[in-house]
Amino acid sequence: MTSLLVDDKDGVRTLTLNRPHKRNALDAELWAALGGALAEAGEDRGVRALVITGAGGAFCSGAEVPVTVSSAHPLYRMRVLTDVALLLHDLPVPTVAKVTGVAVGAGWNLALGCDLVVATPEASFSQIFARRGLSPDLGGSWLLPRLVGLQQAKRLALLAETIDAEEARALGLVTWVVDAGEVDAFTDDVTARLAAGPPVALAQTKSLLNEAGSLREALANEARAQAVNFASADVPEAYAAFREKRAPRFTGDWTPATRSEST
Structure with missing residues (x-):
């Protein structure tokens, strides 16, 4: 068995x-x-x-x-x-x-x-x-x-x-x-x-709560976590879903900023 x-x-x-x-x-x-x-x-x-x-x-x-x-x-x-x-x-x-x-x-x-x-x-x-x-x-x-x-x-x-x-x-x-x-x-x-939730944001939230120490440490950790979250496709998806009055489709994908270069 x-x-x-x-x-x-x-x-x-x-x-x-x-x-x-x-x-x-x-x-x-x-x-x-x-x-x-x-x-x-x-x-x-x-x-x-x-x-x-x-x-x-x-x-x-x-x-x-x-x-x-x-x-x-x-x-x-x-x-x-x-x-x-x-x-x-x-x-x-x-x-x-x-x-x-x-x-x-x-x-x-x-x-x-x-x-x-x-x-x-x-x-x-x-x-x-x-x-x-x-x-x-x-x-x-x-x-x-x-x-x-x-x-x-x-x-x-x-x-x-x-x-x-x-x-x-x-x-x-x-x-x-x-x-x-x-x-x-x-x-x-x-x-x-x-x-159905945003996987990157939930992982960051769980880690922040588990590892919380002093307020100063928590604020520094929160800032780092939000930087990670903002690089996720889930943030623009959440805003788009809100505007379009639909449920968001979270994937946890990464969306690095694009840069256009002039020739």
Whole structure:
């Protein structure tokens, strides 16, 4: 059985963690497949949005503890997780986590690493690491305080409580809570809107928000991003569509300024 399913439709690539018998726990094979799929998506201009979800009514129950202990130092083994977290963070297209069922430990942080999170009311979440004698990984120590503030991040990480979808939404850890019978259609609508957006501008926007530091740094980064955007065919297309009262057709193509020279 393939541990990661990949599906493309209308510019949206869906990655489905496919180990339902293990509630989609991430083993070595799935880590490698996920890292490869994210790298490929980042290089494919046909991908305009990406969804990560899980099969069989669960999102992901975290990283699977191997039966046999590897002789490799844990720092080397952790590089696999680090690579996946950075690939997801740096992916130039918008990402959506569709969470049904449990999202635990690294599984929850995988969802938090996405730009948007849609969950069903049955979803549950836990930073379970402390119960296992561990500390957060897959970016959780950076993501949590950024999303909920330091005190709530400490509560979730230190007590390792399990929270439901509504509490997660109230804390800002879930973007939408949608009934199970409607979640697929809802996610399809969101990703269709993202896929129809201007790819260069969305990539610049995502990077600006992810990397925001001081106001001075943000202003300098915004200026550089707008320079990139103005070199895109999407800007004149947006203005033309506004004038012509139609939907814009964004491509992300580059349109360098032309120069006429006299002879």
